[in-house]
Amino acid sequence: MSAPLPYGAPITLEHARRVMAAAEAEALAQGWPMAIAIVGSGGHLVMLHALDQVQHGSVAVAQAKAETAVNFRRPSKLFEDAVAAGGLGLRILGMDNLLPLDGGLPLVVNGQVVGAIGVSGMQSTQDAQVAAAGAVALDGASAG
Amino acid sequence: MSAPLPYGAPITLEHARRVMAAAEAEALAQGWPMAIAIVGSGGHLVMLHALDQVQHGSVAVAQAKAETAVNFRRPSKLFEDAVAAGGLGLRILGMDNLLPLDGGLPLVVNGQVVGAIGVSGMQSTQDAQVAAAGAVALDGASAG
Amino acid sequence: MSAPLPYGAPITLEHARRVMAAAEAEALAQGWPMAIAIVGSGGHLVMLHALDQVQHGSVAVAQAKAETAVNFRRPSKLFEDAVAAGGLGLRILGMDNLLPLDGGLPLVVNGQVVGAIGVSGMQSTQDAQVAAAGAVALDGASAG
Amino acid sequence: MSAPLPYGAPITLEHARRVMAAAEAEALAQGWPMAIAIVGSGGHLVMLHALDQVQHGSVAVAQAKAETAVNFRRPSKLFEDAVAAGGLGLRILGMDNLLPLDGGLPLVVNGQVVGAIGVSGMQSTQDAQVAAAGAVALDGASAG
Numbered sequence: 216m217s218a219p220l221p222y223g224a225p226i227t228l229e230h231a232r233r234v235m236a237a238a239e240a241e242a243l244a245q246g247w248p249m250a251i252a253i254v255g256s257g258g259h260l261v262m263l264h265a266l267d268q269v270q271h272g273s274v275a276v277a278q279a280k281a282e283t284a285v286n287f288r289r290p291s292k293l294f295e296d297a298v299a300a301g302g303l304g305l306r307i308l309g310m311d312n313l314l315p316l317d318g319g320l321p322l323v324v325n326g327q328v329v330g331a332i333g334v335s336g337m338q339s340t341q342d343a344q345v346a347a348a349g350a351v352a353l354d355g356a357s358a359g
Numbered sequence: 360m361s362a363p364l365p366y367g368a369p370i371t372l373e374h375a376r377r378v379m380a381a382a383e384a385e386a387l388a389q390g391w392p393m394a395i396a397i398v399g400s401g402g403h404l405v406m407l408h409a410l411d412q413v414q415h416g417s418v419a420v421a422q423a424k425a426e427t428a429v430n431f432r433r434p435s436k437l438f439e440d441a442v443a444a445g446g447l448g449l450r451i452l453g454m455d456n457l458l459p460l461d462g463g464l465p466l467v468v469n470g471q472v473v474g475a476i477g478v479s480g481m482q483s484t485q486d487a488q489v490a491a492a493g494a495v496a497l498d499g500a501s502a503g
Numbered sequence: 504m505s506a507p508l509p510y511g512a513p514i515t516l517e518h519a520r521r522v523m524a525a526a527e528a529e530a531l532a533q534g535w536p537m538a539i540a541i542v543g544s545g546g547h548l549v550m551l552h553a554l555d556q557v558q559h560g561s562v563a564v565a566q567a568k569a570e571t572a573v574n575f576r577r578p579s580k581l582f583e584d585a586v587a588a589g590g591l592g593l594r595i596l597g598m599d600n601l602l603p604l605d606g607g608l609p610l611v612v613n614g615q616v617v618g619a620i621g622v623s624g625m626q627s628t629q630d631a632q633v634a635a636a637g638a639v640a641l642d643g644a645s646a647g
Numbered sequence: 648m649s650a651p652l653p654y655g656a657p658i659t660l661e662h663a664r665r666v667m668a669a670a671e672a673e674a675l676a677q678g679w680p681m682a683i684a685i686v687g688s689g690g691h692l693v694m695l696h697a698l699d700q701v702q703h704g705s706v707a708v709a710q711a712k713a714e715t716a717v718n719f720r721r722p723s724k725l726f727e728d729a730v731a732a733g734g735l736g737l738r739i740l741g742m743d744n745l746l747p748l749d750g751g752l753p754l755v756v757n758g759q760v761v762g763a764i765g766v767s768g769m770q771s772t773q774d775a776q777v778a779a780a781g782a783v784a785l786d787g788a789s790a791g
Contacts, residue, residue, distance in 0.1 A: 221700050224512065228411050257545025258703055259415050263407040267372050271403045286704030303731040308740045309747045312707045392507075412509050415546055416574030419600045443591040452596045459597045516699050547703050551695040555660050559691045 219288040223327025225255025230356055231262040234322060234332055238349030242266060242334075249336030249345060250277040253322070256329050258282050266336070273335035280319030280342075281333030286312065288328050291319030292343065318342030320350045325357060363432040367471025369399025374500055375406040378466060378476055382493030386410060386478075393480030393489060394421040397466070400473050402426050410480070417479035424463030424486075425477030430456060432472050435463030436487065462486030464494045469501060507576040511615025513543025518644055519550040522610060522620055526637030530554060530622075537624030537633060538565040541610070544617050546570050554624070561623035568607030568630075569621030574600065576616050579607030580631060606630030608638045613645060651720040655759025657687025662788055663694040666754060666764055670781030674698060674766075681768030681777060682709040685754070688761050690714050698768070705767035712751030712765030712774075718744060720760050723751030724775065750774030752782045757789055 226234075231253045242249045243266070250273040253262040265274055283291045294315035297304035307315050317339035322330045332349045334342040370378075375397045386393045387410070394417040397406040409418055427435045438459035441448035451459050461483035466474045476493045478486040514522075519541045530537045531554070538561040541550040553562055571579045582603035585592035595603050605627035610618045620637045622630040658666075663685045674681045675698070682705040685694040697706055715723045726747035729736035739747050749771035754762045764781045766774040 219700075219702065222513070222703075225510070228408065255409075255545075257415065257543075257547070259409070259545070260407055260418050261409045263404055264372065265399075265403070265405045271401060274403050283704075286702060288702050302733065303727070305733075305737065305740065306727050306730045306747045309726075309730070309742075309745070310708065310711075311743065312704055412507075414507065414574060414576050415510075416571075416600055420598065423598075438597075439591070439594050442594045442597065445590070445593075449593065452593065454597075455599065457597070459594045516696065543697075545703065547697070548695055548706050549697045551692055552660065553687075553691070553693045559689060562691050 220323060220326060220328050222256045223324065223329045225257055225259070226253065226261055226322055226330040228261070230324065230329070230353060233352045233356070234349040235262050235264055237352035238332065238334065238345050239264060239266070241345045241348035245341070247337045247341060247345065249334055249342070250274045251345065251349065252277040252281045252333045254278070254281045254285050254330050256285065258285055261330060269336050276314070276316070276335035277333045279314040279333065280316060280335060281331040283314045284319035284321050284331035284333065285328065288321055290321070291315065292317040295339065318346050320346045322350055322353055324353055364467060364470060364472050366400045367468065367473045369401055369403070370397065370405055370466055370474035372405070374468065374473070374497060377496045377500070378493040379406050379408060381496035382476065382478065382489050383408060383410070385489045385492035389485070391481045391485060391489070393478055393486070394418045395489065395493065396421040396425045396477045398425045398429050398474050400429065402429050405474060413480050420458070420460070420479035421477045423458040423477065424460060424479060425475040426456070427458045428463035428465050428475035428477065429472065432465055434465070435459065436461040439483070462490050464490045466494055466497055468497055508609070508611060508614060508616050510544045511612065511617045513545055513547070514541065514549055514610055514612070514618035516549070518612065518617070518641060521640045521644070522637040523550050523552055525640035526620065526622065526633050527552060527554070529633045529636035533629070535625045535629060535633065537622055537630070538562045539633065539637065540565040540569045540621045542566070542569045542573055542618050544573065546573050549618060557624050564602070564604070564623035565621045567602040567621065568604060568623060569619040571602045572607035572609050572619035572621065573616065576609055578609070579603065580605040583627065606634050608634045610638055610641055612641055652753070652755060652758060652760050654688045655756065655761045657689055657691070658685065658693055658754055658762035660693070662756065662761070662785060665784045665788070666781040667694050667696060669784035670764065670766065670777050671696060673777045673780035677773070679769045679773060679777070681766055681774070682706045683777065683781065684709040684713045684765045686710070686713045686717050686762050688717065690717050693762060701768050708746070708748070708767035709765045711746040712748060712767060713763045714744070714765070715746045716751035716753050716763035716765065717760065720753055722753070723747065724749040727771070750778050752778045754782055754785055756785055
């Protein structure tokens with residue numbers, strides 16, 4: 216395991232807007248009712264949008280995916296994969312501050328983790344597709 | 360106490376955007392770092408924006424004010440007033456699904472409660488000023 | 504209310520050691536069995552020491568005081584004062600992410616809030632005395 | 648299973664310092680950003696140090712490993728092994744006061760369990776290596 220990226224200052228509102236706009240555009244283009252959450256580097260919620268007719272339970276799930284990605288500085292899919300592999304990987308189900316579902320991604324600016332995005336509402340691969348659309352919107356961004 | 364307004368369907372994303380834009384504009388015009396939360400008629404978070412450098416604690420407080428306003432279909436200030444009056448009013452402090460702080464307002468469309476807005480970050484009267492700026496943005500709105 | 508200090512990066516371990524050493528020295532000099540907690544700017548625990556024979560309950564209280572001071576970027580005593588004043592101030596008792604007890608102080612480096620210290624175990628004025636001994640140890644510190 | 652060791656008085660601050668110094672030295676020598684938690688025989692936190700740039704989620708995980716080790720008076724790895732074995736062992740995932748991850752070890756003085764150490768931040772075998780470095784520092788210690 217290579218050294219993880221360091222934590223930076225929390226994502227700015229302007230950067231969060233950019234991430235949210237890209238994620239929302241992807242969800243709306245696909246016609247997927249989703250909750251999209253963005254947390255800062257400290258894990259505090261910075262922005263959340265719930266699209267019309269999203270299932271209620273997805274609001275908390277989106278937040279938990281984002282918290283997982285920032286608290287452990289890696290995509291939540293890695294934990295989903297560990298559970299899917301079975302055996303020792305199942306131990307992750309015993310953790311209560313980690314949600315092992317695809318759809319949570321760290322947000323990176325200038326090589327630092329400034330927060331994370333979490334998406335929920337459809338199949339987890341679809342959630343991840345929307346999260347990725349959001350995360351990539353910060354490519355080339357520089358710290359505000 | 361007159362009959363409270365009935366609950367309607369949850370606020371649409373489009374209406375939430377309108378409320379948020381008006382509240383944010385007021386907060387930014389005043390230079391106040393705030394958290395602004397909008398919940399739907401079921402109390403679930405529909406939209407949250409945290410302005411840069413908001414104090415961390417305000418994120419949860421803004422949500423709690425919005426939940427209070429929708430759960431009891433009245434401005435959270437009414438509960439603050441009850442506490443300030445003392446005596447029997449203090450019993451409100453024993454409730455754990457109610458935050459007796461000004462700054463939470465129901466959101467109404469076509470005579471129905473579609474959700475609520477909660478604001479935190481400054482003095483509670485300032486929080487309420489921003490919440491009101493958001494709530495009034497729905498005047499004349501018709502159900503989507 | 505003047506503008507609060509901005510949040511900075513979380514306190515470094517080296518700075519936390521300095522704060523803890525000063526607070527511990529004060530507590531031991533006084534013969535006070537205390538719990539001393541230091542959190543970073545995101546509210547996460549960075550260092551906690553419980554002196555021998557501290558009452559169990561003080562461990563959580565010390566953490567809550569530190570969290571209050573960093574989440575609201577001010578000394579927890581301000582909230583204690585509000586409660587003591589009664590009337591409208593009692594509304595603070597309805598908040599569940601804020602502990603209105605003296606003994607929590609923000610920690611500041613270079614004009615930025617890098618975390619907070621919380622102390623519990625004796626009377627709250629004594630707790631505050633130890634917290635202050637810790638906080639002052641960062642005077643003149645520069646960001647690591 | 649032989650009779651478990653009896654609980655003793657909570658670990659003294661002096662012994663906790665010794666354990667922490669040894670664990671920290673190992674973590675720093677390896678260049679591993681970790682959270683290290685020590686609890687007393689009652690499960691209450693006695694000492695916690697979070698090294699710079701530890702992932703936020705590890706703070707809670709380190710505490711949970713230490714609590715597991717003291718609450719059940721055995722290394723947390725035994726529960727990880729049970730989960731990895733599958734079948735009946737999976738029932739452990741239904742327990743919410745037990746974290747089945749390697750890296751938590753009881754701390755013993757004079758044949759009595761005085762507390763436990765929990766470490767998190769890297770792979771669980773690395774976490775366990777640092778926990779062991781801490782636990783062994785009490786070899787030959789006598790009750791304060």
